Amino acid sequence: MKVLIAAKNEGWDAMVSDRFGRAPGFSVYDSDTQKLTWHSNADNLQAEHGVGIQAAQIAASHKAEVVITGGNFGPKASEVLQKTGARLIDYAGNITVKESIEKYIG
Amino acid sequence: MQIAIASGKGGTGKTTLSVNLATLLSQQISEDITILLADMDVEEPNSGLFLKGELLRSEVKYRMVADWDEKRCTFCERCANICEFNAIAYLGISVMVFPELCHSCYACSDLCPEDALPMIPRRMGETKEYRLTDRLYFMESRLDIGVEQATPLIEQSRKHIEESSTENTIVIIDAPPGTSCPVIEAVKDADIVLLVTEPTPFGLHDLTLAVDTMQELKKPIAVVINKYGIGNRDVEKYCADKQIPVIGKIPNLKEAAMMYSKGEILVDSIPEIRKEIANIYQNIIKLTKSNQ
Amino acid sequence: MKEIVVLSGKGGTGKTSITASFAALGAKQMVLADCDVDAADMHLLTAPETILTEDFYSGKEAFIKTEGCVHCYKCIKACHFDAISVINGDFVVDPMECEGCSYCFHVCPTRTIEMNSRLAGKFYVSKTRFGNTLVHARLGIAADNSGKLVTKVREEAKKIASDQQSEYILVDASPGIGCPVVASLTGAHFVVLVTEPTVSGIHDLERVYEVIEKLKIKTGCIINKVDINKEMANKTKDFLKEKGIPLLGELPYDHQFTKAITIGKTVVEYDDDIIKALIENSWKKVKDLVDKI
Structure with a gap:
């Protein structure tokens, strides 16, 4: 299973981002390999509109089954993510990427 | 002739100036001329609150947006890569189009190798036309709540006016405020743009922005100072410096504010204001003649 | 907060x-x-006293280079905003009309059109x-x-x-x-x-x-x-x-x-x-x- 976490920076100890569409990047956790890969969102930050849609597309392209953010998803991002069937966790709290996986995935 | 008020x-x-100028002209001007007042402040159209007339026609306005055809799509992802407005989400097994983000550029639709993104009409608002007297007509365009792009509705309204007016029509446009796309679209066909301001530092600051915009568009402009008597004289000084004609000074009267609050026309009952608005029209005639 | x-x-x-x-x-x-x-x-x-001023870019605008343009009119036909016209034989984009959709960029056979970021304003932080x-x-x-x-x-x-x-x-x-x-x-x-x-x-x-x-x-x-x-x-x-x-x-x-x-x-x-x-x-x-x- 893959989990996509909106994060302020790369790595296990980075904080979960309270923005989704405009998060600095996304950490993708693969429960099979237990590895974390980083996907920068820098291109998306410049966009005028539809950043939530773009971010949700990133989640879809990784086939993420769970998506985590520290804030809320925004209406358009949730619309897209619901279509992919992912489980959405919002307001995950002021925690690190590692803690978020422990807390919500176990 | 087309006069835009911005x-x-x-x-x-x-x-206030749009509604009163239109009313006064319809009462005064020679008989073969009709006046069309067009409210293009589509986000907050307010002219209609002051005018009661017979509804001639009402038309729903649409713009074309892309729509996904699942049966034709081969999931090549080209559309999502082309769209500059992030209006298309490609999900591998599905494609989603967000019509509110679509700018109707047709790029995805025309460039899709499978014709899987036909353009379909989407409602954005409504245009209504009223007849107030034999001489005075009123048109209003109103953006639906939740529609974010005002400019396409203004563009259609502008074309609508172009079609329905003749050389015997004086068109008065109540333009949206500000200096961005909506106002630029609204004043495109205007022969002269009247910039209404008030003699305060806020009024002056926003006037300078509007002047810069209209000069960029190379539109002839003139200034009308409303609520004349409050604030200071900096607006007049600025206009003198920039050689912008000040063609009217509408006095600040509590009586006028009260009548405005009830949605009443000022030129019918406040002689001072009637005189000043007539004067403004005379000045417009003089200016447009000298511009020609 | x-x-x-x-x-x-x-x-x-x-x-x-x-x-x-x-x-x-x-x-x-x-x-x-x-x-x-x-x-x-x-x-x-x-x-306020300005501490920081930054240019603000938003969206794109098309620019047609004169060199390389073969006057094929594909861009003009593609543009739904009537933003491209021929002035003295050159194909020119009116930045006021251009929406930055890149349609012209995609259809240009000689890759003569550039999409540049558009300077949309200024942004300030002040005290x-x-x-x-x-x-x-x-x-x-x-x-x-x-x-x-x-x-x-x-x-x-x-x-x-x-x-x-x-x-x-x-x-x-x-x-x-x-x-x-x-x-x-x-x-x-x-x-x-x-x-x-x-x-x-x-x-x-x-x-x-x-x-x-x-x-x-x-x-x-x-x-x-x-x-x-x-x-x-x-x-x-x-x-x-x-x-x-x-x-x-x-x-x-x-x-x-x-x-x-x-x-x-x-x-x-x-x-x-x-x-x-x-x-x-x-x-x-x-x-x-x-x-x-």
Whole structure:
């Protein structure tokens, strides 16, 4: 299973981002390999509109089954993510990427 | 002739001038001329609150947006890569189009190798036309709540006016406030743009922005100072410096504010204001003649 | 940290005067964000000293190089905005008309069209004369869609507020119901509506409240120039009651507002009597409601 976490920076100890569409990047956790890969969102930050849609597309392209953010998803991002069937966790709290996986995935 | 009435800042008296100028002209001008007042402040159309007339026609306005055809799609992802407005989400097994983000550029639709993104009409608002007297007509365009792009509705309204007016029509446009795309679209066909301001530092600051915009568009402009008597004289000084004609000074009267609050026409009952608005029209004639 | 947005459907209701007064009263607790980027006036009352200026780019615009163009007209046929014309034999893009959709770029057989980022305005961070930070911006002429600039101003204000551990962000929003308004509101904690008792005022209040209702944000309302029309004032209050919107204050039609603006002051600094007391009371009510969220 893959989990996509909106994060302020790369790595296990980075904080979960309270923005989704405009998060600095996304950490993708693969429960099979237990590895974390980083996907920068820098291109998306410049966009005028539809950043939530773009971010949700990133989640879809990784086939993420769970998506985590520290804030809320925004209406358009949730619309897209619901279509992919992912489980959405919002307001995950002021925690690190590692803690978020422990807390919500176990 | 087309006269646009605009202002850098909202609440300076744009609608008051539009409505009263239209009313006065329809009462005074020679018989073969008709007046069309068009409210193009589509986000907050207020002219209609002051005018009661017979509804001639009402038309729903649409713009074309892309729509996904699941049966034709081969999931090549080209559309999502082309769209500059992030209006298309490609999900591998599905494609989603967000019509509110679509700018109707047709790029995805025309460039899709499978014709899987046909353009379909989407409602954005409504245009209504009223007859107030034999000489005075009123048109209003109103953006639906939740529609974010005002410019396409203004563009269609502008074309609508172009078609329905003749050389014997004086068109008065109540433009949206500000200096961005909506106002630029609204004043495109205008022969002259009247910038309404108030003699305060806010009024002056927003006037300078509006002047810069109109000069960039190379539109002939003139300034009308509303609520004349409050604030200071900096607006007049600025206009003198920039050689912008000040063609009217509408006095600040509590009586006028009271009548405005009830949605009443000022030129019918306040002689001072009637005189000043007539004067403004005479000045417009003089200016447009000298511009020609 | 709570974000409070001051909003009015109609222009000229006194929104900026009231926002600046709140800013004067609660300066130490807040960061200010002027999101009325089309007609940003907050700096006229807060006399800020600019700390940072940044160019702001948004969207794209097409540019056709003269060299390489084979005059095939494909770009002109593609463009749905009539932005490309032939001037003295050269194909030229009118940046005022170009939407930045890149359609021409995709159909150009000789790759002669560039898509460049569009300079859409300027963005500033300043220190006001009250000692707090003001984030503001100025939209370029004919720039489209101030929504992104509004978002940028709010985000920068949020960053600064979190660094300074401010209690509030006070946002002066642009009027209307379109994209800049939605951009000013999304995700905010509380909206202070400013209205006036006129037919236009009520009409625009009802429209803008529909937008707020959709975004489900808690709201209160100040009626300015309340004595200008008693009947309309009552109508406004009926509307507020029906929608369950708390009345945060009623301010009289008073020349003190204009007099204060004329000398570059907020009305609470100019008047030390009734108006000041009324606005102080409104600010207190706003804080009480916001602190409960």
